[in-house]
Amino acid sequence: xxxxxxxxxxxxxxxxxxxxxxxxxxxxxxxxxxxxxxxxxxxxxxxxxxxxxxxxxxxxxxxxxxxxxxxxxxxxxxxxxxxxxxxxxxxxxxxxxxxxxxxxxxxxxxxxxxxxxxxxxxxxxxxxxxxxxxxxxxxxxxxxx
Numbered sequence: 001x002x003x004x005x006x007x008x009x010x011x012x013x014x015x016x017x018x019x020x021x022x023x024x025x026x027x028x029x030x031x032x033x034x035x036x037x038x039x040x041x042x043x044x045x046x047x048x049x050x051x052x053x054x055x056x057x058x059x060x061x062x063x064x065x066x067x068x069x070x071x072x073x074x075x076x077x078x079x080x081x082x083x084x085x086x087x088x089x090x091x092x093x094x095x096x097x098x099x100x101x102x103x104x105x106x107x108x109x110x111x112x113x114x115x116x117x118x119x120x121x122x123x124x125x126x127x128x129x130x131x132x133x134x135x136x137x138x139x140x141x142x143x144x145x
Contacts, residue, residue, distance in 0.1 A: 010048025072098025
C-alpha cells in the first residue's frame, strides 16, 4: 500500500474502496446542479480532488461498468492517465454513447481511480527483433477461439 497526498475541495468524503479486493475507488461528480448529457455529448466533470503521486506511479481514470452497461456512459480517453507530476484537479471526460439523454447528479459516482506502478523505458536501437510464434500478426491474427 502506498500513501498518496490529497487535497479534497469537494463537499464529499474521500473515495474509499468498496470491498477488500477492489482495485479502484469511485470518483464523484462535483456539480452545482444536475447536468444533462445528450447522446454523443461529452463534458469534463470536476471531482474536487488533487493528488500527489510518488514517482513511478500513475493514476488511471476508468469507466464504471454499471454506468456503461446500464446507460451507455463511458470515458473518452479510457483509461485517462494522471502523471505523478500533475497537481491540478482530477477531471473526468464523460461521454454518452447511448441514444437517450443522461442526467449526471451532484455526488454521483462517475468513474474509478486505479493507482498503477510503471517504469519508463530507454530505447535500444536495433535492426532485428527476436522471433516469436505470433510474429507481426495483429488485429485478429490469433483467431476467434
